[in-house]
Amino acid sequence: MSLTLRVKEAGSWKGVRLVPYDIKRAPSKGLHPWLVDFETKMLRAESCFVAARKLRDEGFTPDVIVAHPGWGEPMFLRDLWPTARIGLYCELYYSNRDNDVGFDPEFPKTDQETDTIRLRLKNMNNMMHRGVADLGISPTKFQAGTYPEDWQKVISVIHDGIDTNVVKPNADASFELEGGRVLTREDEVITFVNRNLEPYRGYHVFMRALPKLLRERPNAQVLIVGGDEVSYGAAPPKGRTWKQIYIDEVRGKIATPDWERVHFLGKVPYDRFLSMLQITRAHVYLTYPFVLSWSLIESMAIGAPIVASDTAPLQEVITHGETGRLFPFFDGDRMVDEISLVLDDAQMRAGMGKAARAFAVEGYDLESRCLPRQLAWIDQLFDMPAGDVTV
Structure with missing residues (x-):
């Protein structure tokens, strides 16, 4: 059974009963700004609790509950079903040290002291779930490592998994x-991918390096994938997009014939996304110390030559000179140098691509690695004594 906000009508999906619910209570007006984030979680938690209580009163008692606590929904499920074993997807624990917050000096904290307090309060939702979970699961070591030590003792690091039978060279x-122009592996293609083009994923660093990159690589075609919205971090000034802000910043430094080699593709269908990665000669990826994009593992599985920022999430999957090339996040000149190094050495590209795919298949393949581990994690939940909360 799946209790979900994602559907409007009850039904089934591949044998799973879908039970919809909605959020009826509106956010408070005039609430203290430091509490707004937690209230959004509380509204969802209350709505999920009401829907779950109805199921309980109808006689439903789950043996195992698996949930993502990031939006608050499972906060009170232990109160309804004290004997259920509960596993939580542990995505990120907020911190003001060695993490995304304060990482980029271009976007400083507005007030060091109050921002630290606000961030600690943002973890209220995480802290409320410490008495809920029996086990946790995180997709990467970096994400698991953001949690307090007592959480880490019960978190298993298991990635969601990549279908490497589909995502392949x-x-x-x-x-x-x-x-109508068709690009192939015979062309000098450089790719850059964000879900949405924004600083958290290094879009500003990449764009500022474009003038030098285009000058030094006169035959390169640069393909940029990503939408105009905001996935993470601060929103741009009202009425503007991060995409256009950085286009405006660099456009005057790029001659029109060179600018015509830059292609903003927006959001693309998955098959085109894979085709693009299959032809790239240098796939560029940057991120703050934050959740690693799945597109990076997909690019490794495809065997793309990768040039990436030397930030903590990347250090978990990219070994410099073996499965990719690393450069300091803010050093656009070094990024261009690394890209050129890769583009000029076909043997290096082939070797890194082969090693990257082997790494992805060995550690992140869905069918042979991740799914069996996920199922074993579920079995571990089933085998735990009922109501034996360890967090």
Whole structure:
């Protein structure tokens, strides 16, 4: 059974009963700003509690509950079903040290002291779930490592998994641009991917390096994937997008013929996304010390030559000179140097791509690695004594 906000009508999906619920209570007006974040979690937790209580009163008692606590929903499920074993997806524990907050000096904290307090309060939701979980699961060591030590004792690091039978190299791949030009592996293609183009994923660093990159690589075609919204971090000034802000910043430094080699693709269908990675000669990826994008593991599985920022999440998967090349996050000149090094050395590209795919298959393949570990984690929950909360 799945209790979910994602559907409006009760039904089933692949044998799973879908039970919808909604959020009826509106956010408070005039609430202290430090409490707004927690109230959004509380509203969801209350709504989930009401829907779950109805199921309980109808006689439903789960043996195991698996939930993502990031939006608050499972906060009170232990109160309803004290004997259920509960496993939580532990995505991130907020911190003001060695993490994304305060990492980028271009976006400083507005007030060091109050921002530290606000961030600690942002963990109220995480702290409320410490008495709920029997076990936790995190997709990367970096994410698990953000949690307090008592959490880490019960968190298993198991990635969601990549279908490496689908996400794989294809020597015959091609990618058609708007206007009809078709790119293949014979072209010098550089790729950059964000869900949304924004500083958290280094879009500003990449854009500021574009003038030098285009000058030094006169045959390169640069493909940029990502939307105009905000996934993480601060919103841009009202009425503007991060995408356009950094285009405006660099456009005057780039001659029109060179600018015509830069292609903003927006959000692309998955098959085109894979084709693009299959033809790239240098895939560039940057991130703050934050959740690692799944696209990075997909690019490794495809065997793409990777040039990436030397930030903590990358250090877990990229070994410099073996499965990719690393550079300091804010050093756009070094990034361009690394890209050129990769583009000029076909043997290096082939070796890194082969090693990256082997690494992805060995540690992140869905069918052979991640799914069996996930199922074993579920079995571990089932085998625990009922109501034996360890967190």
